[in-house]
Amino acid sequence: MFGLYVGNTSACIAMLKDGEVQVLVNDVGERVTSASVEILDNERVVGVAAKAGPNNSGNVIIHSKMYLSHDRVIANGIEGYCPIVVEEGRYNYVIDVGTKKINVTPDEVVEEIFRYLYKIANSTAHGNGDANAILTVPYYFSQNAKEKFCDAAMSSGFNVLQVITDPAAAVMAYEPMNVESLPKKFLVYRVGGSSMECSVGIVIGGMLQILKSQYEPGIGxxxxxxxxxxxxxxxxxxxxxxxxxxxxxxxxxxxxxxxxxxxxxxxxxxxxxxxxxxxxxxxxxxxxxxxxxxxxxxPVLTQLTKPVLEMMEVLNMKADDFDKVILCGGTLKIPKLQKYFRDTFPAAEIMNSISPDEVIAVGAAKQGNCPVEGPIVPHSLLHKEISRLGTSLFYKIKSSGTYDSLVNKDAVLPVTISKTILLEQDENELSSVVEIHTFDDKSSYDLVKEVVVPKAFGVGNAVLELSIDGDGALDCKICKC
The missing domain is CATH 3.90.640.10 (ATPase, substrate binding domain, subdomain 4)
Structure with a gap:
């Protein structure tokens, strides 16, 4: 299983084998490949070789990924590299090759980068088996851009089993999705060559939810x-x-x-x-x-870190609210930027033990440990809004004063659980009563439902079955063990 990351300025591929993840090296021995493509008459060169010449004649393309998502682009071309042009509402590169001009789309450029990564994967696997892969995409990508990106990876030879977002992959690189672990809040901060992105997420009950993500093009x-x-x-x-x-x-x-x-x-x-x-x-x-x-x-570092503070203000969060801060992108290797995050988030663990320009690919490969089952579905069906529970749920036996947890806040809906409970009867009552309560941030329990248990059930263990649909409607019943 391979984890794939292609950015505007760099690309990386990691491999999951026997439960271990390793970052693969390219043909020049580098773990990270420059996302540059040189267009020649009969050849297309990818990586450091594309930028190796003393001069660029305008046939070297960089920053192609951003042009897959038309609504989030700031044209900030660098002199000497092939500029993008808009023709009939579409982005194109117009390149002089010998005595003729050719048009190349950003989709084709991205596919060339994936094809280069496929050669690395095929060489490592010695051509044995399918090149199954987990692909990462930016959180801000539109559905159309995701489809283009995935199609480029599949056209290059990869069998894409799953598509996950960059911030989700970064969290996966460090955090095992343990259902029983306590809720943890993450800040994922990525600085690429031409853009930056900061995302706030929470891991709870083995599920990751991105609360907010802010993308800033034109600064990196x-x-x-x-x-x-x-x-x-x-x-x-x-x-x-x-x-x-x-x-x-x-x-x-x-x-x-x-x-x-x-x-x-x-x-x-x-x-x-x-x-x-x-x-x-x-x-x-x-x-x-x-x-x-x-x-x-x-001054540039101030620009880079400003969106982080702005997003925290929007979410009404403080630095002490974060458990971990994950750094992504080669720029985050700069010690002064790392020190900024250590000083700004003193209570959080700064996660940079994995090289920042490799962390997303590593997280994607680790996602390969999670089984992907079910029928193949169109890309359009994968982009779906999900609901989450707005408050925690607890239960208690009416005759008891003890509250026990049922479902944690932010659980993804719909949800169904079964929980073994101990029935107790009040001598003055004909039957037991199980109460379902919500619990808000003000430490107050509010009754939302009562389930009457027939006296014939007696005392002892029973099973409380509770389900909440996608609209938040709650249903529950008591069954004998």
Whole structure:
């Protein structure tokens, strides 16, 4: 079973085998693949090789995933890469290949990335068996975008058994869905190259519910790259006495250097930036420290963390309400961002033991441990609103003062339970009475239903059967054991 994650700037595949999950490496030995595709005359190149040339001639495509969902796009193309164009209401890339121009859709680009991941999966499995997979999609994706994304994965060779959202996969990477575990609240924070997303979820009774998710396009790791790029450009101006921004070739070299430096500084305290024959035969070399860059990127970090605070305010939640904070996306490797979350959520466990750019794929693979049964249904039927219980339910024997739990708040409806109870009879009553109560946040129990047990049942064990339909209508009865 494989877990698949494809983002705007990176992709990752994990494999579940014998109950263990491992992240697979690509043909150049990397665990994370660049989601870049170079369109050539007779070939399409995926990954780091697509961005390896000294210059981009406009035939390298990045950030293609966002264009599958038309209503949530901010066009923020990066110079040197193929720009998106709108033709008859559809997004297209128009690329010069030799003496002709060809149109490529975002769907085709995403399929090429999935095809690259399929080769990794097929190589690891040595071509044995179906490439069964759990696919992750953004929470904000429309149903149409989900279908396009899933179709791209299946066209590449994967047998997609289930589609789950990115925040759900991130929680699955760390949290076993134990029915008997106490309710836990999560903040899932993802920062990609061109967007960010924060989601609040609760795990209760073995079920995960996303309470709210906020997506912010146009702000992500690329903004941090731009800050480093500006810093290096100013250093070049001062030391080499020319403006690299006025030369396309120099601009592209410097931007790639800034991008590479950002990744190095997320794990190292310093890096030496080197470019051979950068301009007029001159080499460029400069040592950049993490502390220097952290001082420059502070305004961008404020932008990145602002949506988290805004969403907490909307939900009327405090930092102490969260049990765990899960970090996703390569940008979240930056120590200063990690420190922000440790300081902001001191009572929560900061989950970053799994590499942030691998966590969603790992969670998807772990979901493969959960059996997926039932007939194959159309995508349109999988996108369905579900109801949940607004308050906890308790029961008690009328003659007793003890309340016992029946159903927890936020349980997914419809729900049916059977519970063995001990019947007691009041000497002054002809029969036992079982009361069903709701329990609100003000610690008060409110009677909603009484079930009269015939005196013939006597005392001892009986079974309370309770069901709540999708509209919240409650029905219950008492049966003999």
């Amino acid at each position: 790791g690329d903004a941090l790259t731009a800050v480093i790029f500006d810093y290096l450009a100013q250093d070049v101006k001062m030391r080499m006495q020319f403006n690299p921004l006025e030369n396309f070739r120099c601009r592209m070299k410097l931007y790639k250097l800034a991008e590479h430096s950002k990744h190095i500084l997320s794990t190292n305290s310093s890096t030496t930036c080197c470019l051979e024959t950068f301009y007029n035969g001159m080499d460029y070399s400069h040592t950049v420290t993490r502390s220097r860059i952290e001082s420059l990127i502070s």
